[in-house]
Each structure stands twice: as structure tokens, then as C-alpha cells.
Amino acid sequence: xxxxxxxxxxxxxxxxxxxxxxDGSRAATTYANTCHVGSTKExxxxxxxxxxxxxxxxxxxxxxxxxxxxxxxxxxxxLALLLGAVVQQYEGQxxxxxxxxxxxxxxxxxxxxxxx
Numbered sequence: 001x002x003x004x005x006x007x008x009x010x011x012x013x014x015x016x017x018x019x020x021x022x023d024g025s026r027a028a029t030t031y032a033n034t035c036h037v038g039s040t041k042e043x044x045x046x047x048x049x050x051x052x053x054x055x056x057x058x059x060x061x062x063x064x065x066x067x068x069x070x071x072x073x074x075x076x077x078x079l080a081l082l083l084g085a086v087v088q089q090y091e092g093q094x095x096x097x098x099x100x101x102x103x104x105x106x107x108x109x110x111x112x113x114x115x116x
Contacts, residue, residue, distance in 0.1 A: 030066045044076040045069075 032048035039045070049063040071079065091097060 032066060034063050036063070036065075039073075042072070044071045044073060046071070 030048070032050060034049050034051045036047040036049070037044060038047070046069040047065045048067040048069070049065040051061060051063045053061055087097070
């Protein structure tokens with residue numbers, strides 16, 4: 001009986017220690033200073049882009065979208081939790097990030113989206 005239990009425990013511990021190997025050979029690195037988020041019932045769309053026009057008083061801003069990521073709501077929630085944990089770890093190491101001077105994120109209740 002103990003050999004069966006040990007075999008099961010070893011299999012479980014091996015699957016818990018599974019590693020992920022990332023192949024970045026085809027990845028492009030892009031800088032983004034803005035992100036617009038839109039949603040439907042089935043997906044969340046993240047549009048990352050570059051705002052090069054910071055002059056005050058402009059009625060409209062034109063942002064060049066450089067990357068679009070489409071996620072299921074489940075993947076988006078996992079990403080949100082992961083980002084929260086990473087930011088918390090960052091703040092523990094480097095200090096709290098003050099967002100007092102930055103723009104406030106908008107609420108997305110109608111599927112129209114918001115920018116961050």
C-alpha cells in the first residue's frame with residue numbers, strides 16, 4: 001500500500017514542479033505608454049499603443065496602436081491577479097508607487113472600454 005501511495009505522491013509532486021520554457025526567438029519587443037481596454041461577454045481586448053502628443057489643451061489625442069491582445073475573461077482575471085502580485089512584490093522591494101498624479105482608470109460597464 002505504501003508503494004502505491006508513494007507513487008501517487010511522486011506523480012503529484014512532479015506535476016507541481018512542472019517548468020515552463022519560454023521561446024522568445026520570434027518575440028518582438030514594443031514600448032507602450034498607453035493601454036485601452038474594451039470588453040464583450042466573451043473576450044477582453046487590450047490595445048497597447050504609443051501616445052507621442054503630450055501637449056496640454058489638445059481636443060483629441062491620436063494613439064498609434066502597436067499591439068492588440070485578446071483574452072478570455074478567465075485569462076484576463078488570471079492576468080489581473082498575476083499583475084497585482086508582481087506589483088505588490090515590486091513595491092515591497094522598491095517602495096509604494098504613487099498614482100496620485102496620473103489619470104484615473106475609467107469603468108467598463110457598457111463594453112465601451114477605458115484607457116489606462
